[in-house]
Amino acid sequence: MVESLDAQQAMALQPVIAFLNRHAPFAQMAEDDVYYLASQLKLSFFAAGEAIAGPEHGPADRLFIIKQGRVQGESPNGQEEKESAWELVGGESFPIGALLSRRPVNTVHRAVEDTFVFELAQDAFDTLIARSPEFHDFCTRRLASLLDQALTQAQAASATAVSEFTPMNAPLRSLIQHEPVSCRPDTPIRDALEQLHKLRIGSIIIVDDKQHPQGILTLHDVLSRIALAEQDIDAPVSEVITRDPIWLTPDAPAHEAALLMARHGFGHVCVLDKGKLVGVVSERDLFSLQRIGLVSLSRDITRAESVDTLGELANDIQRLVQQMLAQGGSVEQILRIITALNDHLTRRVIELMEEKHGKPSVRYVWLAFGSEGRYEQTLVTDQDNGILFEPSPEMSIDETREQLLPFARHINEALDQCGFPLCTGNIMASNPECCLTGDEWRARFSRWIEGGSPEHLLKATIFFDFRPIYGECQPVDQLRSWVLDLTGSQSRFLRMMAENALRNRPPLGLVRDFITSTSDEHPDAIDLKVNGLTPFVDGARLLALGHGIDETSTLGRLRACSERKVLEPREVDALIEAYTYIQLLRIRHQEEQRSAGLPGDNFVEPDKLNELDRRILKEAFRQARKLQARVSLDYQL
Amino acid sequence: MSLFARLFGDRVELPPALENRINAWREIKPASEQVLLADATFVVVDVETSGLDPRRDRLLAIGACLLSEGRLWSGAGFERIIFQTETSSKDNILIHGIAPGEQSGGIPPEQALVEFFEFARKHVLVAYHAQFDRTVIDRATRAVLGTHLPYSWLDLADLAPALFPEARLPHGSLDDWLYRFGIHVVSRHRAMDDVLATGELMLILLNQAKKRGLETVGQLLAEAEAQQHSHI
Numbered sequence: 001m002v003e004s005l006d007a008q009q010a011m012a013l014q015p016v017i018a019f020l021n022r023h024a025p026f027a028q029m030a031e032d033d034v035y036y037l038a039s040q041l042k043l044s045f046f047a048a049g050e051a052i053a054g055p056e057h058g059p060a061d062r063l064f065i066i067k068q069g070r071v072q073g074e075s076p077n078g079q080e081e082k083e084s085a086w087e088l089v090g091g092e093s094f095p096i097g098a099l100l101s102r103r104p105v106n107t108v109h110r111a112v113e114d115t116f117v118f119e120l121a122q123d124a125f126d127t128l129i130a131r132s133p134e135f136h137d138f139c140t141r142r143l144a145s146l147l148d149q150a151l152t153q154a155q156a157a158s159a160t161a162v163s164e165f166t167p168m169n170a171p172l173r174s175l176i177q178h179e180p181v182s183c184r185p186d187t188p189i190r191d192a193l194e195q196l197h198k199l200r201i202g203s204i205i206i207v208d209d210k211q212h213p214q215g216i217l218t219l220h221d222v223l224s225r226i227a228l229a230e231q232d233i234d235a236p237v238s239e240v241i242t243r244d245p246i247w248l249t250p251d252a253p254a255h256e257a258a259l260l261m262a263r264h265g266f267g268h269v270c271v272l273d274k275g276k277l278v279g280v281v282s283e284r285d286l287f288s289l290q291r292i293g294l295v296s297l298s299r300d301i302t303r304a305e306s307v308d309t310l311g312e313l314a315n316d317i318q319r320l321v322q323q324m325l326a327q328g329g330s331v332e333q334i335l336r337i338i339t340a341l342n343d344h345l346t347r348r349v350i351e352l353m354e355e356k357h358g359k360p361s362v363r364y365v366w367l368a369f370g371s372e373g374r375y376e377q378t379l380v381t382d383q384d385n386g387i388l389f390e391p392s393p394e395m396s397i398d399e400t401r402e403q404l405l406p407f408a409r410h411i412n413e414a415l416d417q418c419g420f421p422l423c424t425g426n427i428m429a430s431n432p433e434c435c436l437t438g439d440e441w442r443a444r445f446s447r448w449i450e451g452g453s454p455e456h457l458l459k460a461t462i463f464f465d466f467r468p469i470y471g472e473c474q475p476v477d478q479l480r481s482w483v484l485d486l487t488g489s490q491s492r493f494l495r496m497m498a499e500n501a502l503r504n505r506p507p508l509g510l511v512r513d514f515i516t517s518t519s520d521e522h523p524d525a526i527d528l529k530v531n532g533l534t535p536f537v538d539g540a541r542l543l544a545l546g547h548g549i550d551e552t553s554t555l556g557r558l559r560a561c562s563e564r565k566v567l568e569p570r571e572v573d574a575l576i577e578a579y580t581y582i583q584l585l586r587i588r589h590q591e592e593q594r595s596a597g598l599p600g601d602n603f604v605e606p607d608k609l610n611e612l613d614r615r616i617l618k619e620a621f622r623q624a625r626k627l628q629a630r631v632s633l634d635y636q637l
Numbered sequence: 638m639s640l641f642a643r644l645f646g647d648r649v650e651l652p653p654a655l656e657n658r659i660n661a662w663r664e665i666k667p668a669s670e671q672v673l674l675a676d677a678t679f680v681v682v683d684v685e686t687s688g689l690d691p692r693r694d695r696l697l698a699i700g701a702c703l704l705s706e707g708r709l710w711s712g713a714g715f716e717r718i719i720f721q722t723e724t725s726s727k728d729n730i731l732i733h734g735i736a737p738g739e740q741s742g743g744i745p746p747e748q749a750l751v752e753f754f755e756f757a758r759k760h761v762l763v764a765y766h767a768q769f770d771r772t773v774i775d776r777a778t779r780a781v782l783g784t785h786l787p788y789s790w791l792d793l794a795d796l797a798p799a800l801f802p803e804a805r806l807p808h809g810s811l812d813d814w815l816y817r818f819g820i821h822v823v824s825r826h827r828a829m830d831d832v833l834a835t836g837e838l839m840l841i842l843l844n845q846a847k848k849r850g851l852e853t854v855g856q857l858l859a860e861a862e863a864q865q866h867s868h869i
Contacts, residue, residue: 012700012714015830042708043833045840068821114818116837119708 013038016118019067023091025138033132040124043067046111053095054108060098061122066090069115073107087112096139097615099125106607106614172257172271173250176279180270182207185214185238189226192217192237202282203268206241211276215241216268247272250279257281301344307352307414310345314419317341318594321587331580334587339375342420343368343469346385349414350470357410362400364389365471366411369427373465374537375553378587382421383412384462386434388441388475397437404435427462438475442482449486449493457500461538464545465552480550487545494546498635501538502628506621507531522603528589529602532582532617535624536575539631543567546634554579567630578623581616585609649783651747658751659782667759667789670855674843677854678705679791680757681839682764683831684773691772696746697721699753699774700828702836704763707843709836715756716829718743747781750774754786761854765811765835767792791861793838799864800845814838 016038020026026034046052052064052071064071071088088094088109095105099122120128129136182205183192192204196219203218217237225231225240247270248257257269271279297316304310320341321334350366370384371377387408391397408429416422429435436444445463448456464483468476487493507526526532540557543549549560555576562572590600606614631637651659668678681702688694698718703710720743743749753774764770767790778786797814798807806813815822815834818841822834851857 009716011718012716012829013712015827015833016711016714039712041712043711043837043840044708045837045844047841047844068819114841116820116840118711 010035016041023065025134029132029134033128033135036131037120037124037128037135040120040128041065041118043116043118046115046117048111048113048115050111052109052111052115052117053105055104055106057104059102059104060095063093063096063099063120063122063125064109065093065118065120067116067118069117070112071109071115071117072112073109097618100139100615106609170254171251172248172254172269172279172281175254175281175285176250176271177285178279180205180277180279182211182213182277183237184208185241186236189231189233189235189237189240193222193226193233196222203280204237205245205270205277205280206237207277213245213247213270213272213277214238215243216245216270217241218268220267242266245270249273254281298341298344301341301348304348304352307349307417310348310352310414311418314345317345318591321591331584331587335376335378335583339372339377342372342377342381345418346415347470349418350411353407353410353414357407360389360404360407362389362392362395362404363472364404365473365476366429366469367466367476368469369466370462371465372469373467373552375467375556376537376583378583378590383415383423384427385412385429385469386427386431386463386466387429387436388471388479389435389437390475391437397440401432401435405430405432408435438479441479445483446486449490452493452496454500457497460497461500461541464541467552484545484548484550488548494542495635495637497538497545498542498631499637501535501542502632502637504530504534504538505628506535506624508618508621508625524607525603525605527602528582528586528604532621532624533579533586535628536579536582539624539627542631542634571626575623575627578620581620585613585617649781651782655747655751655782658755659784659786662751662754662758662786665759668854670853670858672854673852674846674854674857675707678703678760679763679839680704680760681709681832681836682757682762682767682770682774683828683835684770685828686773691769692776694773695721696773696777698743698828699749700832701753701756702829702832703760704836704839707840709833709840711833711836714829714832715753716832717749717752719746719749720744746777750778750782757788759788761789761791761858763791763793763835763839765793765814765838767794789858791858792865793835793842793861795861795864796842796857797838799860800842800849811835811838 013035017034020034020038026037029037046069053060066088068090071092071094073087094109098105129139181195181199181201181203183195185206185208187206196202196204196217202220203216205213206215206217207213215238217240221240221242226233229240231240245268246266250271250273267283269281270277271281297313297320300316301310301313304313317338321338346366346368354360365388367373367386367388368384369386371381372384387404389400389404392400395403412422412428412430422428427434433444445460448460448463464487466476466479536558537554540554540561543561543566544551544557547561547564547566549557549564551557551560558567558572558575558579561567562569567575585604586602589602589604593600606617609617681704683700684696685698685700686694686696696719698716701715703713762770771788771790775785778784793811793814794809798804798809804814804817806817809817811831811834815838818838820834820837822830846857846860851860
């Protein structure tokens with residue numbers, strides 16, 4: 001009888017458990033843990049417009065899981081932000097960050113429509129984190145899924161600023177590439193796969209007699225559901241499809257499809273006209289849009305006839321960045337694109353200066369250092385460049401330099417005109433110390449490696465990320481392998497670099513909250529570049545120099561570490577996610593400043609971030625700390 | 638056997654343990670009707686029966702859930718399926734979804750009822766078409782426990798149209814109201830699903846009651862009663 005009673009008690013929880021099992025991360029949790037969670041939940045109701053949680057309610061004391069309805073975040077004072085605020089829907093939870101750090105939420109969470117939320121008290125939330133690794137993971141580590149959400153928010157925020165002309169407002173009907181490919185539920189899997197293969201498409205829709213979609217099978221599913229599952233491919237396709245695919249009408253704008261994709265993690269959206277399938281729009285269809293603008297812009301740059309024109313095109317680069325942010329382009333992609341366009345622009349500036357002032361008689365290479373050398377330029381980047389020239393038989397080295405310096409000065413000034421401010425540290429090709437032959441560069445680098453004073457180390461962090469922009473690559477490649485050979489054998493130098501790198505600690509406090517700057521200029525702010533990115537950049541550079549990796553980009557270096565088994569692939573994935581997130585935050589911040597007509601900087605106030613961003617940022621800093629721990633282990637510091 | 642049962646009930650011999658539990662229930666002090674709605678505790682109830690006639694059909698299951706301080710304690714729901722010597726007719730299984738196997742795996746009715754009373758204490762019971770649930774529970778109590786345990790009932794079929802006259806659903810069904818408020822129910826007619834659906838409707842009504850200036854349990858009961866009398 002006792003057994004039967006337990007069974008009956010468990011049955012009473014079934015409706016709640018059934019709800020939880022439909023949503024991540026609860027669906028992934030152990031049965032016992034879901035049972036525990038279900039047994040602790042209470043349901044409450046908020047009518048449309050009522051606040052569920054807000055900063056004035058004091059430290060968060062319960063987790064809310066939306067059962068049904070929609071909840072919007074809005075900043076406590078900002079009426080104007082109401083439009084672009086983020087939104088949570090059924091199955092989503094809040095405010096995890098505030099709960100974890102026992103602080104009030106930063107934003108008012110308001111029910112947009114009549115909403116039912118489950119409540120989980122703080123102590124039960126803590127218990128669940130302690131007993132369920134999946135839930136713990138979800139709350140503290142699942143950067144990837146959080147990043148998806150953050151990107152959705154970035155998109156939502158940027159989307160409002162993007163003009164009517166952007167393709168993201170285009171109706172889906174204009175994006176449909178071809179007639180939809182579909183089959184019936186009883187079609188053998190084999191035939192469906194053959195169709196995918198033959199037509200070179202990514203998805204097939206399973207429809208009923210009325211052409212209404214029943215499900216979707218994508219190439220992505222083939223691996224897990226058919227190949228690895230050893231599925232009999234003569235079975236009907238209905239056994240392996242994703243049911244009830246997401247859909248929109250032909251008039252829905254492209255960004256709505258992008259949001260659906262980001263929210264559901266599906267790469268395909270069906271387009272239905274009066275319930276009938278008329279097409280499929282894939283992620284690739286949406287994001288190919290931005291390449292149009294990209295291709296034409298880079299063409300315009302390479303053809304520009306004056307520095308003034310280039311200056312205008314530099315503005316277009318910024319507009320493109322905004323558009324890509326709105327379209328949810330990946331940060332790495334965006335940074336690479338900015339760098340690629342800036343490279344084009346620099347080359348065109350040099351060509352124009354050669355035309356105007358005459359081409360120098362010696363062979364030279366234009367070098368980029370620092371962030372440009374690492375392919376990591378954002379909207380706010382000053383110049384870091386130099387020249388490597390070949391000695392001429394007719395002139396002394398100093399005479400050649402005298403010829404090159406005024407020419408380099410013209411280039412530096414023209415770049416300044418195009419929006420790349422002159423380097424305050426005078427790391428520019430027009431500085432005689434930065435206009436050297438290969439041998440002179442080697443001599444200069446040797447002095448730093450052997451000397452190892454703080455100033456030498458600082459210079460090494462800027463100059464050792466060099467890369468050719470204009471001219472022949474060969475002498476630059478030689479210089480790089482020389483540097484790698486030398487640093488690989490100079491453990492003393494690397495050790496000092498490591499010491500130097502570890503001085504810059506991620507701004508995490510003992511209680512896992514942020515340490516903000518105490519300076520008068522930027523109180524309560526974190527310098528995302530110095531405190532956020534530099535630990536990754538320095539750590540990756542050290543690993544690269546120590547292991548003979550010739551990549552100069554931070555992400556390229558980290559990936560090479562994974563390939564060469566210097567770091568675990570899983571560690572590298574987490575580092576890359578963390579790094580790209582901080583970059584995203586930085587680009588977003590600079591973009592916001594630019595739209596507001598302010599000069600861009602890297603200072604972000606954590607208190608002004610929404611809780612999701614705060615949580616991810618903290619996790620990202622923890623990843624930086626991990627990388628530093630690895631460095632100090634390697635060099636026994 | 639209590640005096641009350643001896644005078645008015647059918648003669649039923651109960652084991653002393655059950656008898657004691659019923660007496661303990663009688664000792665519970667009911668909360669005052671002056672309690673504020675925000676602090677009040679209700680018990681949402683739904684019964685499943687072998688048919689639609691509360692005076693003839695058998696009690697198959699009782700579902701209940703606490704609703705306290707404005708929150709439905711869905712994690713602490715109560716559901717008991719009652720052991721049946723004869724399983725109910727096939728067409729009805731389609732409605733309540735309790736399979737014959739489950740019915741014969743239930744617990745004895747006297748145990749289910751006493752446990753229900755212990756769960757519900759003396760809180761106000763809330764149901765949709767409460768008269769049905771009330772009749773079924775009272776009849777079963779008299780039959781198997783030989784007594785009557787009095788409760789205050791709040792009928793949402795009265796309260797909902799009283800608080801939302803603009804809905805123009807004076808004789809609406811639970812489904813009508815669920816539809817109106819967009820409450821999704823995965824599988825209606827399992828006792829627990831119906832309890833939660835009814836509970837969600839009650840949460841909406843409590844929210845509305847506050848907006849209409851109702852403050853105490855007594856005022857809420859009076860509002861429902863007035864509505865009931867308005868269409869007699």
